[in-house]
Amino acid sequence: MTSRFRFQIEARDGRARTGRIFTPRGEIRTPAFMPVGTAATVKAMLPESVAATGADIILGNTYHLMLRPGAERIDRLGGLHGFMNWGKPILTDSGGFQVMSLAELRKLSEEGVRFSSHVDGKRHMLSPESSMEIQRLLGSDIVMAFDECTPFPADEPTARTSMELSMRWARRSREAFGDRPGHALFGIQQGSVYPELRAQSAEALTAIGFDGYAIGGLAVGEGQERMFGVLDYAPGMLPDDRPRYLMGVGKPDDIVGAVERGVDMFDCVLPTRSGRTGQAFTRRGAVNIKNARHADDPRPLDPDCGCPCCAGYSRAYLHHVFKAGEIIAAMLITWHNLHYYQELMAGLRRAIAEGRLAAHVAAFHARRAEGDIEPI
Amino acid sequence: MTSRFRFQIEARDGRARTGRIFTPRGEIRTPAFMPVGTAATVKAMLPESVAATGADIILGNTYHLMLRPGAERIDRLGGLHGFMNWGKPILTDSGGFQVMSLAELRKLSEEGVRFSSHVDGKRHMLSPESSMEIQRLLGSDIVMAFDECTPFPADEPTARTSMELSMRWARRSREAFGDRPGHALFGIQQGSVYPELRAQSAEALTAIGFDGYAIGGLAVGEGQERMFGVLDYAPGMLPDDRPRYLMGVGKPDDIVGAVERGVDMFDCVLPTRSGRTGQAFTRRGAVNIKNARHADDPRPLDPDCGCPCCAGYSRAYLHHVFKAGEIIAAMLITWHNLHYYQELMAGLRRAIAEGRLAAHVAAFHARRAEGDIEPI
Numbered sequence: 001m002t003s004r005f006r007f008q009i010e011a012r013d014g015r016a017r018t019g020r021i022f023t024p025r026g027e028i029r030t031p032a033f034m035p036v037g038t039a040a041t042v043k044a045m046l047p048e049s050v051a052a053t054g055a056d057i058i059l060g061n062t063y064h065l066m067l068r069p070g071a072e073r074i075d076r077l078g079g080l081h082g083f084m085n086w087g088k089p090i091l092t093d094s095g096g097f098q099v100m101s102l103a104e105l106r107k108l109s110e111e112g113v114r115f116s117s118h119v120d121g122k123r124h125m126l127s128p129e130s131s132m133e134i135q136r137l138l139g140s141d142i143v144m145a146f147d148e149c150t151p152f153p154a155d156e157p158t159a160r161t162s163m164e165l166s167m168r169w170a171r172r173s174r175e176a177f178g179d180r181p182g183h184a185l186f187g188i189q190q191g192s193v194y195p196e197l198r199a200q201s202a203e204a205l206t207a208i209g210f211d212g213y214a215i216g217g218l219a220v221g222e223g224q225e226r227m228f229g230v231l232d233y234a235p236g237m238l239p240d241d242r243p244r245y246l247m248g249v250g251k252p253d254d255i256v257g258a259v260e261r262g263v264d265m266f267d268c269v270l271p272t273r274s275g276r277t278g279q280a281f282t283r284r285g286a287v288n289i290k291n292a293r294h295a296d297d298p299r300p301l302d303p304d305c306g307c308p309c310c311a312g313y314s315r316a317y318l319h320h321v322f323k324a325g326e327i328i329a330a331m332l333i334t335w336h337n338l339h340y341y342q343e344l345m346a347g348l349r350r351a352i353a354e355g356r357l358a359a360h361v362a363a364f365h366a367r368r369a370e371g372d373i374e375p376i
Numbered sequence: 377m378t379s380r381f382r383f384q385i386e387a388r389d390g391r392a393r394t395g396r397i398f399t400p401r402g403e404i405r406t407p408a409f410m411p412v413g414t415a416a417t418v419k420a421m422l423p424e425s426v427a428a429t430g431a432d433i434i435l436g437n438t439y440h441l442m443l444r445p446g447a448e449r450i451d452r453l454g455g456l457h458g459f460m461n462w463g464k465p466i467l468t469d470s471g472g473f474q475v476m477s478l479a480e481l482r483k484l485s486e487e488g489v490r491f492s493s494h495v496d497g498k499r500h501m502l503s504p505e506s507s508m509e510i511q512r513l514l515g516s517d518i519v520m521a522f523d524e525c526t527p528f529p530a531d532e533p534t535a536r537t538s539m540e541l542s543m544r545w546a547r548r549s550r551e552a553f554g555d556r557p558g559h560a561l562f563g564i565q566q567g568s569v570y571p572e573l574r575a576q577s578a579e580a581l582t583a584i585g586f587d588g589y590a591i592g593g594l595a596v597g598e599g600q601e602r603m604f605g606v607l608d609y610a611p612g613m614l615p616d617d618r619p620r621y622l623m624g625v626g627k628p629d630d631i632v633g634a635v636e637r638g639v640d641m642f643d644c645v646l647p648t649r650s651g652r653t654g655q656a657f658t659r660r661g662a663v664n665i666k667n668a669r670h671a672d673d674p675r676p677l678d679p680d681c682g683c684p685c686c687a688g689y690s691r692a693y694l695h696h697v698f699k700a701g702e703i704i705a706a707m708l709i710t711w712h713n714l715h716y717y718q719e720l721m722a723g724l725r726r727a728i729a730e731g732r733l734a735a736h737v738a739a740f741h742a743r744r745a746e747g748d749i750e751p752i
Contacts, residue, residue: 040696044703069671069696077674077692083686246732255381295445298453308422312461316453320445327420327703 005184007025015262018352024182025089028056034267040084044330047086054342059267063098068118071137079139091142092324095129128172130325145173147188150217159192166190167204184211202237211240219248235262275334294319307339381560389731391638395730400558401465403414410643416460420706423462433465435643439474447513455515461492464468468516468622470507473525502547521549523564528594533570543568543580560587595624611638651710662751669751670695683715
């Protein structure tokens with residue numbers, strides 16, 4: 001156990017890097033995928049199962065937790081780690097993104113965002129200061145600065161105004177966070193698809209100084225091509241020796257492309273949400289278990305996968321329990337999907353360490369191009 | 377592994393017995409509680425977790441499985457054990473009870489019951505012969521004879537007519553079952569609350585000869601007092617050297633009273649269904665996790681319980697995830713409830729083996745009378 005937060009790059013391949021983030025609660029191997037545990041649970045999973053997939057860190061949502069069960073309550077109960085029985089690192093978002101997408105009667109000002117809870121209608125305020133306080137009460141290991149996620153599309157003046165507000169909020173976040181050994185604060189780059197704005201944002205954040213840097217304002221509907229367009233230059237604007245986190249990304253091929261472009265950390269609801277809607281990720285692409293062609297198929301989702309779902313259950317079984325509305329369908333497919341995502345990250349880490357990322361990525365795309373195994 | 381079905385009583389205390397049922401798929405310690413796995417899943421549980429609670433056998437529902445995914449399909453896929461990844465014994469009911477309570481457009485005749493599926497409206501037939509065939513296709517270890525569960529209340533002539541039909545069906549079930557080494561067929565005693573009819577039913581079944589005997593037609597609304605009234609005499613009418621199974625029972629105190637009266641096997645949806653509705657069973661009685669008094673309670677459901685739910689999670693957490701509609705609430709509370717039920721059975725088995733059942737039962741009731749732990 002180390003008592004401070006530290007990032008160590010162990011190998012590089014092109015712009016891609018692999019390494020380790022050290023925290024008092026454990027190491028995070030990068031590039032890392034963080035399963036999303038919105039309301040103090042990675043949906044349909046026990047935390048020991050999440051750890052068994054290889055996850056070193058999970059993400060918690062400040063907005064959801066502040067409303068229910070409440071940050072003060074979680075603090076009284078000893079913090080989010082003990083509350084949800086997850087002893088490894090937790091990153092919490094700032095609440096900024098979700099307050100704008102989920103809350104009602106929002107009013108954004110220089111101070112922050114006033115809103116009504118989507119749970120019970122009560123009035124709340126999120127600001128750099130209150131977000132830092134809530135994330136402290138939760139006991140988060142990696143705290144995110146409070147920002148405005150610039151919507152897409154945004155014209156240049158709109159994107160500039162939004163980015164500049166986020167930079168003022170970044171400074172207030174840094175000041176409110178203070179000095180908390182063993183806990184990290186990440187700044188968030190904004191600037192939409194405008195290189196000049198991204199550069200100004202990176203410069204502002206670097207001047208303030210953070211333990212890590214997120215690339216914000218992507219995965220908001222701009223499409224993979226535009227996202228990769230930004231990722232061709234944005235990560236390089238951020239300090240090389242700090243972790244870079246692409247928020248809310250993404251599909252497997254999004255992640256692969258972002259890792260190639262120098263991103264170290266990811267989070268996304270896709271593997272867990274898809275687990276509940278019957279979509280499974282495999283090395284050969286997505287499988288929709290609802291499809292009738294699986295009803296008599298004795299084969300697992302992926303014959304080469306070592307997860308408990310593939311070790312114990314056929315597509316026919318998964319099809320049946322999904323159609324019957326059984327909880328075990330979500331449990332098994334979510335487990336498989338999180339296992340797949342962690343295997344994806346492990347494969348990328350190994351490839352970077354061994355200097356064969358380009359070949360690894362080519363093989364990744366070739367296997368997907370083959371498509372799902374033939375119906376029996 | 378033994379190749380035949382065998383019951384061995386190892387100790388007695390009053391009318392209660394403890395022992396072991398040997399089957400090719402493993403031993404069943406009696407008195408035994410069988411979790412219900414209606415649609416090829418014990419709801420919200422992985423099968424290895426069901427086994428970890430101490431369950432030696434689970435129950436599958438013929439009616440549900442014949443409709444979805446279909447017995448022929450399960451047979452093609454290698455049988456119910458492999459399909460649902462449960463290698464230990466499975467008992468299947470005959471479908472007789474559920475066809476009368478769930479199916480539509482039912483028509484009962486001497487031949488059997490014609491009905492429409494509640495899933496897709498298709499017409500089906502359940503008879504002694506088709507029930508035996510379906511249970512064979514499922515690969516059930518303990519097969520139940522096809523019977524009519526006499527509704528309660530029923531006057532004596534109605535109960536007699538129903539019982540006599542069930543006895544004719546019992547004979548047809550026996551003939552259709554044939555000789556299947558390693559697999560058992562249980563007959564089902566009917567006769568409602570009439571001792572004379574219960575005696576005639578027991579005599580008819582014994583003359584046919586079964587590997588075990590169920591006490592049917594109870595737990596259908598008659599109340600615990602009347603049920604215990606029947607159990608005061610009905611088990612003694614059945615062969616002493618064969619397992620006695622009380623179908624669909626029940627609450628913890630129902631089970632305790634039935635074990636005192638000589639019953640060896642039980643099944644009930646209560647621990648699993650309650651797990652999904654937020655009711656937890658503890659040694660001090662039931663706990664409703666929805667209740668606001670748990671919102672800040674850092675203590676587990678039962679401080680003396682060794683299940684993973686009580687080892688890792690507070691009442692406050694369970695309250696939160698239940699209120700938030702999270703799947704983990706059902707997963708954890710179901711696990712706790714099944715653990716509680718298996719601990720209940722293990723305690724009864726030990727008490728019988730050590731000849732101290734009366735004191736054990738007195739302590740069971742005394743602890744429940746104390747009520748739940750005081751709110752903090």
